[in-house]
Every structure is written in structure tokens, then in C-alpha cells.
Amino acid sequence: MIPAKMDAITIATVQEKGIDSVVDWFERHKQPFYALGWFYLRNQQQMEELFYRSIIKVHRELPRYKKDTSFQLWVASIFIDICRELSDDEVTLTSEEDASHQDLFSALDQLEDAEKEAMVLTYGTGFSQEEASHILRVSVDKMKELLFSGTQSVRKQLYGATFNGCKEYQKNYIDYLEKRMERPEKIEFEIHLYKCRECQEDLAAFQDVTLMLHHAEWMNDLTVPEHLIANIKERFSEKEQQRQQKFKKLKKVALVFASVFAIVIGIGFFTGAFANVYYTWTEEDEQLRTFLQQNLGQRVNLEAESDGVKIRIKGVVADDYQTLVFYEIEDTNEDKQYVMNFDDGLIIENENELMKHNTYPRYHPPDLKAEMNKKEKNLFYGKVGLRPLEEDSGVIEMNIERIQELVLDGHEAMLGFGYRSNGFKTGEWKFEIPVTKQPSVEYELNEQAEIEGIPVRLDKLIMAPTATVLEYGIPMGDQDKRIDQIRFGNLKVNGVKVKPDQFGGYQHLQPEHNWQILQMYYDPFYGEEPKDVTVQFDSAYFSYKDQKSIELDANAQYPQTFEYAGSTISIDKVEIGQPTTVVISNHEVENREFETLHINVVGENEHEPISMGMSTEGVIVDKNGVEYDMNSGSFDYEKIEQPRHFVTVQNLMLDGDEIIPKRLDIYGYNSMKYLDDVVEISLD
Incomplete structure (x- = not known):
């Protein structure tokens, strides 16, 4: 034992x-x-x-x-x-050592795995019930259940007899035999035993089995082969010899490396090659490594621990557009991976003094596919975007109060983009992070393109350490047709594709002379000075003015239909109540001109506005015409090619005491158009 x-x-x-x-x-x-x-x-x-x-x-x-x-x-x-x-x-059973206790071994082998583990740990190895429950990660009460059912099964296998003890008292057998019962319960149990012959026989047979199991011989008779540990030592010895041989080879390589190291350093400081090689060897974080190799960031080594979770701040990259903080989170107690989120447990104590107020941090989702995040189940590398610095340098006072657990597979991963719902870890991790802002380079473009007759200005191309930024303008004002948003494809710089930022890639600036000024964010571009730039438009989202009014009558029979923008729209229901409800629908989306309607309901008093709520149903249609139910949640939205959102049902709820609707006013609609327009710009 x-x-x-x-x-x-x-x-x-x-x-x-x-x-x-x-x-x-x-x-x-x-x-x-x-x-x-x-x-x-x-x-x-x-x-x-x-x-x-x-x-x-x-x-x-x-x-x-x-x-x-x-x-x-x-x-x-x-x-x-x-x-x-x-x-x-x-x-x-193949060993001779089993022969003397073969019946017992056979009986134990018939048990469920959990019962067998409980029996072997408690009776065979001598652990207490509490210790065995700790090892098996179950409660003490569950351990007692396993011991009782396991003992009953072994008894049946060994004796084959049937015992008819009172079930309400059988739960006390283990505590009674191990002298763990409180005195009042023990007295009550013994009084019952004195009167009940069935329980006497049942307990006696149960005790015989527990005594047999408690007897150490059935464990000690299993003789350990003499060569067991010797073989293991030999395996470790062989492994050490292999390690030594590998080390000798590395030493030879190191001697060769040392002979050219001075040359590498001499060349490296003039060409940047040294930083590239050095960080390739020394930085595990793949994303941070790229910045360090280009001399665009700062490496820091800060660590804080709370409740067994270590957070390390690895590096920081700052420019005029954002401040990126690279981190590593290690759970030293469990195989869990965590991520930090801005404004959700992450606070910058001196944000008002240190950072710009007229911007908002860009979102950077956790990189679940990175090789560095697949190596260890308790370690995760990530980055978080903060506002850009107001000054050229400073110290970020970061306070992290909670982090969120990640889940890398299963249905929950698909629905939560990698986040485990309610999977939060609280603690206290504080850092003071020194940071220096890196410069950006601006190139004036002064180009103008045209999308379906509407002019689009291409004003600037900005090369920043953390992003490539295209600044552009679209007309504002009261127009029958206007562009609300442009979806860009890849940017090409000197023939190299630069991908657009899929998360929060747009930034609105101060309007200028009836022009709306925006910035589109792309991945950073590393390399030589840009000379040839190609801008691709993938799609544009338009607003159209097209007014139409439809009279409503709560006493009429519905549904009723009307024509608008080349489609037949149904008024399904007009129902007076609290609230009054008006429902319109159009389920035909193929070749439909509009995706959503701009609508309003007018009451008996046209000059008195009505407070109105709305709920919608709809479908998503990709570029190839494939439809997806918006409410199903059974698809990966990120993989849908240029989705269009068609509203099929609009439920209009008029707040108030039995509002009577008189008219449905349609002001216009929105529609997305697919584009394949390319603008080439030369910066020479």
C-alpha cells in the first residue's frame, strides 16, 4: 500500500x-x-x-x-x-502473480472504470476517501456511492448470493464499518440492525468483501520486475547521449557562426539585416517579430501575476493612428487560453492625459490560427489596440481587471468568434509601459474616380508602422442618389497586395465643403518607397430618394399589396392595440432593387410625430446568389463573399394608447452594388 x-x-x-x-x-x-x-x-x-x-x-x-x-x-x-x-x-490476466487473487482481480475487472478506480485507490493503495476523491476529481459523497456500488458488484461476482438489506440503511454501511458515523446516527443504525435480520446478513457479507479488499496482500503480491526501473534509466541515458551529440554539433555550428558574427554585425547595423536575423531567433510572437525586424516597435519585458495567471507585455508599436500592445497570457494552473479586450476589464488610467480623444481604438480579433497559439494549451499570444498618443512619447498606465477565456473549436467557437461566453477570469495585473510614437509618411494623391456617375476623391496615401491608410472623400448633400459607403478590395503598392482591414477599417474625419472625408485602413506595407498604387472598389452602398405614400385603413381586410421600385410589397397586418402594429413584407429578393426601405407611419394628426419601434426579418445573399437565413446562426459570416442584407419582413410598433395609423410613407431605399473598378495611381 x-x-x-x-x-x-x-x-x-x-x-x-x-x-x-x-x-x-x-x-x-x-x-x-x-x-x-x-x-x-x-x-x-x-x-x-x-x-x-x-x-x-x-x-x-x-x-x-x-x-x-x-x-x-x-x-x-x-x-x-x-x-x-x-x-x-x-x-x-497474463501474469503468474495474479493467480492467487485471480477471482478478486476478475471481479474488479467487471466494474465500471469509476468504481474500479475508487476501489483500488481507497482499499488497495490506502488513500482516504477524501484523498481518493481529490485524485479522481469527484465529491466525497460521489466517492461513497462508487465504493458502495463497487463493493456490491464485487460481492455478487465472488459469492453470487442475493442479499435483501433495507435500502434506506445501506447508505450507512461504509461510514459504519470505517467508524465515521456520528453517535446519534450510529445508535439509530445499530438499533435497526438488532431488529432486522436481512440487514445483519447484508452488512456481514458486505464487511467480508471490504476486509478482503483492505488486506494488502492482493496488492503486494504483484511483484515489480527487477528490470523495470533499470530499463527506464537506460532510456533516459540514451536520450541524454543523443542530446549531448546534438549539443556537440551545435557547438561546431556556433564556432563557425562566431567566426562570421563580427561581419554580420558590421553589415547588419548598416543594412538592417542584423535586426532581421536577431529577432527571427529571439522573438516567439510572430506578429511582434515583424515590427521589430523592421525597427518599427519597442520590445519590453514586463510581467504581472494574479491567481496563477501571468500576463507579460512583450512589445509596443505606436504611430499617429493607433497604439498596439503585444502580450502573452499564461495560465499556470489549468490548460486555458485567455485574451484581453479594451474597455472590458482593461483600463488605461492616464488615457485622458496621454492619448487622443477624437479617435476610437481599432479592434484586433485574437489570431486563433497562428502557429504560436497552437503549441501550448495554456499560453496565448495576442495584441490589443489603444488610442494613438497625443505626444511623441509617454508611459501607458495599464490596469487589467479581467480577461476572457478562448475556445478554439466546437459550436461555441463558431458563434462567439473564439470567445467562451461568460468565461471570464478576474484579477489584478498592472503595468507601466514606456512607449515612443513612430513617424508616418504621407503622399498626396489628388486623384478622382467615379462610381456610377458619382465622383470619389482619392486624397492621400499614408504609410504608418501599424497600417497603410487611404484617405478619400465622397459627396454630401441632398441628392437623389448618393454613396453611403464604399467597400474596398486589395490595395496594390509596387505590385504587392495589401489586404483591407476587415474589422473597423473605416475612420470618419471632419467634413470638408460638402465632402465627407474618410480613411480606409489596410495592413502595413513594409519595403521601398511606394511608386505605383492601384485602388480597387469591390462594392458601394447607395441611398436612393423615391417617395411613395400608401393609405392605411384599420378596418380593411389584409393582406393588401402595392408596387414600389419594381417589386410587389405586401401589407400583412394593421392591428390597433398597445402598441399598434403594422407589418409589411416582400420575400422575393432575386433581382430586387432595394435591400431596406426608409419608412414612416403617420397617424390621424399628421403634425404629431409617433414614437415607433421596429423589428425585422431577412436573408443574407452572397455575390453568387446563395441565400442564408439571418436568424439561423448555422453559417460562418466571415466566409460569405460580399454579403447583401435583404429585409423581408418589417414589424412596425407604434407606441401609445391605441394609435390609429392613416398612412405609410416611403422616402427611399438602400441598395448595394457590386463593382469591379480599378484606379491606377503613379507617385513618380
Whole structure:
């Protein structure tokens, strides 16, 4: 049986002897762990693999061991987890050591996995119910249920007899036999036993099995093969020899590298090659590495820990358009990945003094596909966008109060863009981050394009460290047809494609002489000075004026239809109440001119405005005409090519006491048009 108290390995011992210290510990305590593993694996090769993996994991996880848990409990938890990983569905008795207790082993093998684990840990290895429940991660009450049902099953396998004890008292058997009952309950139970012969026989047979299970011989008779630990030591020795050989090769490479290192440095400081090579080797964060290689950011190494979660600020890149902070979050207790979100648990204490007020931080979703975020289940690299600096430099006072858990697969991942709903971790992580703003370069374009007869100005191209920015203008004013928004395709700079920002890529500036001025954000462009630029328009969203009025009569029969913009629209319902409801619909979207209507309902008093609420139903249609139900949630919106949103039903709710509608006024509509227009600009 596992001793009540085992010696623990200290960090100092590991530092002195390395993994050999863990091997020595398992060699001293091999008997109980071998017996424990035997109930999962009946194959000597697998048993050796079990010990080998357990030693590696205990050695690797030792820095995370917390002394508030006993060392043997911690090791047993790791050991059982690996037992489960290696165990097969079919188990056969093949060893001579099993012969003397074969009936007992066979009976235990018939149990459910959870029952068997509870029985072996409590009766075979000597852990208490509380300790065994900790190892198996179940409650003590659940542990008692498993022990009772497991003992009953073993008894039936061994004796085959049927016992008819009173069910309401059977729950007390384990506590009574282990002398864990409170005195009043114990007296009541013994009075019942005195009167009930069935319970006497049932408890006596139950006790026989528990005594048999408590007897240590059935565990100790499982002799550990002499070569078990020796084979494991040999495997570690071979692994160390391979490591030494690899190290020798690396030393030879290092000598060659050292001979040319001075040349690399000399060339590097003049050409930028040194920064490129250096950060390729030393920076794990793929996104931050690119900025550092271009000498466009600052590397910082700041760390704060709260409740077992470490947040490290890795670097910062700032320009006139945003401030990017790169971070790493490590959960040292669990295999969970977290991300931080601006204005959701992340506060910049000195934001009003340090940063510009007339902008809003750009959104940067977590990069779930990056290789660096697939390597460790408890580690995540991310970045968060903050407002740009007002001055050229400063110190960001960042206070993080909560972070959000990520989920990388399953239905929840699809619906939440990687965020686990309500999966928050609270804590206190504070940083003071020094930052210096990097300069941007502006190029005047002074070009004008045309989209369906409407002029579009292309004013500036701005090359900033964190983004490539196209500044453009569209006409404002009272027009029968106007552009509300333009969707841009890739930008080409010197023949290189630069992708548009899909999240918050537009920024509105101060209007100028009946022109609306906007900025479109693209990915950063690294390289030589831009000479040839190609701007592509993918689509534009238009507003049209087209007025029409339809009389309403609450006493009329509905539905009724009317024609508008080449389509037949139905008035499905006009119902007086609190609120009064008007429902209109058009489910035919193929070749439909409009996507949404600009509408209003007028009451009996035309000069008195009506407060109106609205709910809609609709479909999404991609560029190829494929339809998607907006309410289904069974599709990935980000993968739909240039979606159009067609409203099919509009529910108009008129607030007030039985408002009587008299007229439906339509002012116009919105429609998106697909484009394939390209404007080429030369900056020479």
C-alpha cells in the first residue's frame, strides 16, 4: 500500500540531480504505483511506458506543485491520468502473480472504470476517501456511492448470493464499518440492525468483501520486475547521449557562426539585416517579430501575476493612428487560453492625459490560427489596440481587471468568434509601459474616380508602422442618389497586395465643403518607397430618394399589396392595440432593387410625430446568389463573399394608447452594388 506519508522531491534536489531525482523517487515507491498501474495495464511494455511518461511529467510539472496538496496525491493524480491515456478496452490476466487473487482481480475487472478506480485507490493503495476523491476529481459523497456500488458488484461476482438489506440503511454501511458515523446516527443504525435480520446478513457479507479488499496482500503480491526501473534509466541515458551529440554539433555550428558574427554585425547595423536575423531567433510572437525586424516597435519585458495567471507585455508599436500592445497570457494552473479586450476589464488610467480623444481604438480579433497559439494549451499570444498618443512619447498606465477565456473549436467557437461566453477570469495585473510614437509618411494623391456617375476623391496615401491608410472623400448633400459607403478590395503598392482591414477599417474625419472625408485602413506595407498604387472598389452602398405614400385603413381586410421600385410589397397586418402594429413584407429578393426601405407611419394628426419601434426579418445573399437565413446562426459570416442584407419582413410598433395609423410613407431605399473598378495611381 502507498505509505501515509511519502518523501517529496524538492526543487533544490531537481536542480542538483535533474530528472534522475524523480527516477530515484519512483524507484523507492515503485511497488504501490506498480500495483496501481496494474489495474489499468496488464502489459509489461505498457507498464514501463507508464512509469517513463509519469517521470517525465512529474519532472516537467514540478515547478507548479503547490504544497497545500500532499506530494503523493499530486503524483498519484498525474500517474492515473497517464494510466487512462495508455489503457486499452480489453484487459486480460497474463501474469503468474495474479493467480492467487485471480477471482478478486476478475471481479474488479467487471466494474465500471469509476468504481474500479475508487476501489483500488481507497482499499488497495490506502488513500482516504477524501484523498481518493481529490485524485479522481469527484465529491466525497460521489466517492461513497462508487465504493458502495463497487463493493456490491464485487460481492455478487465472488459469492453470487442475493442479499435483501433495507435500502434506506445501506447508505450507512461504509461510514459504519470505517467508524465515521456520528453517535446519534450510529445508535439509530445499530438499533435497526438488532431488529432486522436481512440487514445483519447484508452488512456481514458486505464487511467480508471490504476486509478482503483492505488486506494488502492482493496488492503486494504483484511483484515489480527487477528490470523495470533499470530499463527506464537506460532510456533516459540514451536520450541524454543523443542530446549531448546534438549539443556537440551545435557547438561546431556556433564556432563557425562566431567566426562570421563580427561581419554580420558590421553589415547588419548598416543594412538592417542584423535586426532581421536577431529577432527571427529571439522573438516567439510572430506578429511582434515583424515590427521589430523592421525597427518599427519597442520590445519590453514586463510581467504581472494574479491567481496563477501571468500576463507579460512583450512589445509596443505606436504611430499617429493607433497604439498596439503585444502580450502573452499564461495560465499556470489549468490548460486555458485567455485574451484581453479594451474597455472590458482593461483600463488605461492616464488615457485622458496621454492619448487622443477624437479617435476610437481599432479592434484586433485574437489570431486563433497562428502557429504560436497552437503549441501550448495554456499560453496565448495576442495584441490589443489603444488610442494613438497625443505626444511623441509617454508611459501607458495599464490596469487589467479581467480577461476572457478562448475556445478554439466546437459550436461555441463558431458563434462567439473564439470567445467562451461568460468565461471570464478576474484579477489584478498592472503595468507601466514606456512607449515612443513612430513617424508616418504621407503622399498626396489628388486623384478622382467615379462610381456610377458619382465622383470619389482619392486624397492621400499614408504609410504608418501599424497600417497603410487611404484617405478619400465622397459627396454630401441632398441628392437623389448618393454613396453611403464604399467597400474596398486589395490595395496594390509596387505590385504587392495589401489586404483591407476587415474589422473597423473605416475612420470618419471632419467634413470638408460638402465632402465627407474618410480613411480606409489596410495592413502595413513594409519595403521601398511606394511608386505605383492601384485602388480597387469591390462594392458601394447607395441611398436612393423615391417617395411613395400608401393609405392605411384599420378596418380593411389584409393582406393588401402595392408596387414600389419594381417589386410587389405586401401589407400583412394593421392591428390597433398597445402598441399598434403594422407589418409589411416582400420575400422575393432575386433581382430586387432595394435591400431596406426608409419608412414612416403617420397617424390621424399628421403634425404629431409617433414614437415607433421596429423589428425585422431577412436573408443574407452572397455575390453568387446563395441565400442564408439571418436568424439561423448555422453559417460562418466571415466566409460569405460580399454579403447583401435583404429585409423581408418589417414589424412596425407604434407606441401609445391605441394609435390609429392613416398612412405609410416611403422616402427611399438602400441598395448595394457590386463593382469591379480599378484606379491606377503613379507617385513618380
